[in-house]
Amino acid sequence: MLQATKVRLYPTNEQKEFLSGQFGAVRFCFNRSVALKKRFYEKKGISLSIIKELKPLLSIAKKSRKYAWLAQYDSISLQEAVRHADKAFKNFFAKRAKYPKFKSKNGKQSSYHCTSVSVGGNWIKVPKCNPIKAVIHRLILGVVRSITVTKDRVGDYYASVLCETGEKEPEPIKVLKESAIKGIDAGIKVFLTDSDNQEIENPKGLTRHLKALRKLSKAVSRKQKGSHRRKKAVAKLSKFHRKVSRKREDFQHKVSKRMVDESQAVIPESLRIKNMLRNKRISRLIADAAWGNFYIKLAYKCRKAGKLFVPIDTFYPSSKTCPRCLHKFEGLTLARRRWICPHCGQLNQRDYAAALNIKRQGIVQLKAAGHTVLRQ
Numbered sequence: 603m604l605q606a607t608k609v610r611l612y613p614t615n616e617q618k619e620f621l622s623g624q625f626g627a628v629r630f631c632f633n634r635s636v637a638l639k640k641r642f643y644e645k646k647g648i649s650l651s652i653i654k655e656l657k658p659l660l661s662i663a664k665k666s667r668k669y670a671w672l673a674q675y676d677s678i679s680l681q682e683a684v685r686h687a688d689k690a691f692k693n694f695f696a697k698r699a700k701y702p703k704f705k706s707k708n709g710k711q712s713s714y715h716c717t718s719v720s721v722g723g724n725w726i727k728v729p730k731c732n733p734i735k736a737v738i739h740r741l742i743l744g745v746v747r748s749i750t751v752t753k754d755r756v757g758d759y760y761a762s763v764l765c766e767t768g769e770k771e772p773e774p775i776k777v778l779k780e781s782a783i784k785g786i787d788a789g790i791k792v793f794l795t796d797s798d799n800q801e802i803e804n805p806k807g808l809t810r811h812l813k814a815l816r817k818l819s820k821a822v823s824r825k826q827k828g829s830h831r832r833k834k835a836v837a838k839l840s841k842f843h844r845k846v847s848r849k850r851e852d853f854q855h856k857v858s859k860r861m862v863d864e865s866q867a868v869i870p871e872s873l874r875i876k877n878m879l880r881n882k883r884i885s886r887l888i889a890d891a892a893w894g895n896f897y898i899k900l901a902y903k904c905r906k907a908g909k910l911f912v913p914i915d916t917f918y919p920s921s922k923t924c925p926r927c928l929h930k931f932e933g934l935t936l937a938r939r940r941w942i943c944p945h946c947g948q949l950n951q952r953d954y955a956a957a958l959n960i961k962r963q964g965i966v967q968l969k970a971a972g973h974t975v976l977r978q
């Protein structure tokens with residue numbers, strides 16, 4: 603089983619300088635790959651294979667005078683940056699992501715290392731740099747597979763240490779109880795409603811924080827580019843950004859743990875379906891990031907516990923269907939939180955009904971995948 607641990611780093615000034623060069627080299631390789639691919643495609647209509655045609659260029663480049671500086675840095679991390687660019691294009695062509703953007707010096711920086719990496723009681727080691735001081739709260743057990751060093755927008759350094767613990771992942775449950783299968787309907791106002799009729803509200807203050815964030819980012823755009831005042835405003839914004847995202851992370855960890863603890867299988871609607879059903883007025887960005895990250899947490903917590911995470915990917919009008927008699931109520935508008943089924947007379951709570959329907963679809967999918975679902 604792989605286990606990731608995040609630690610805070612305290613590089614010396616000299617190490618900061620090295621890391622800044624390291625991040626720059628990674629950025630350079632990524633941006634160069636994206637630019638070359640784009641240029642060949644737009645001018646000559648040729649679709650370059652980044653891995654096949656661009657990766658070998660790296661070692662040639664390092665021998666040239668112009669790019670010799672790349673040799674000061676971990677070569678695997680540079681290859682990884684090229685691979686990363688390749689993946690970004692693949693995701694774009696598969697419609698999973700937007701067109702790859704160039705990485706900027708001002709955003710979050712990161713660099714991936716997987717050879718000659720090690721961790722001690724209060725340090726980590728990546729290639730071509732002496733050990734960097736680290737504060738490690740949790741014991742890191744197992745064989746270190748990789749270390750990803752990052753610098754966030756506030757300017758603090760972290761490392762994510764990935765270890766192989768040697769433990770085996772539990773086998774996924776084969777026979778499930780119907781009562782332990784949980785359908786969930788993720789929303790905007792209410793973060794989620796599950797098929798046991800539990801409603802989980804968004805954390806208090808998050809909406810207020812989002813308003814404050816908008817205000818701070820407006821303050822940045824009003825300041826003149828390159829000015830000292832703008833720099834200060836950007837620093838303030840970055841710090842606040844981090845605070846909000848930490849709060850959201852913490853909340854998502856708690857909720858996903860609870861959902862997994864309470865069930866044998868967790869069934870949400872896939873993000874593809876959620877996108878199809880989305881209300882246009884809802885800020886895309888916020889919802890996307892929130893749901894996507896939440897699903898990732900649910901998925902790995904399930905996997906670690908031998909439980910099942912089964913997003914439903916077939917279109918199903920989950921909020922319009924009566925969970926009791928399956929009548930489809932076409933007249934349901936977005937504003938209505940409850941409705942009475944014209945066919946059987948049941949009073950349905952919109953989100954709860956959706957969660958129940960999602961659960962039923964999930965059971966169909968589980969059975970189709972060879973699981974047994976007991977009626978208890």
Ligand SMILES: [Zn+2]
Pocket residue numbers: 924925926927928929943944945946947948
């Ligand atoms: Zn009905």
